[in-house]
Amino acid sequence: MQEKDTRLSQLAHRAATLPESGELAVLRSEFSKIRDQAAAAEIIASDLRRELAKAELDVESVRERSRKDSDLMDSGSISDPKQLQNLQKEVESLARRQSDLEDVELEIMERLDGANAAVTVLADKRDALAEDESAMAARVARIMGEINAERAEVEAERAGLAAGVPADLLTLFEKVRADHNGLGAARIHRGRCEGCRLELPPTDIESIRAAAPDEVLRCEECRRILVRTPESGL
């Protein structure tokens, strides 16, 4: 039973300290960080697309007005030189305005290119992390499945063993085990208690030798239940 309990606490420890679980937690936090960054980059790019569409409209409306003025001048319907001169001035001023607006448009296009590149890089990174995360989650689930299967098996074996132990001895074992960090019973190995690792005094060895096989023996040092085996050195 002690062996089963020791195995169960090893399994619990393994489940609680699985390196893969730590790696999974790191991947999850990395993923959510990159996902947020990708979403933020996406918003920047979409704002720039809207800005670009507006800049294109601005350029187009100036171009349209300039075209109308030029058509009017070319039509020959205006004979007043003063009026023609004013129109000419306006066309020139519109050309400067168009050039300024085209600079703005170009600058937005460049920023949009940069934003799009950032979106691509971050989205690729995010997708790769999502893949890593799900692979690691599957690995953790598989290992946990193995641990739980073994745990169920060991628990069943322990229950089978416990059924064959007298109630008072079982109560004593549980009590000592609770008091001693999970180790309630220890073998005697070559005259030594495997619980506290101390050598049993010759007088104790004497009385252990004399004890009936079903007598419950305790280590005088650590109070654990002592188990006799052929390697006990008695």
Ligand SMILES: [Zn+2]
């Ligand atoms: Zn001991």
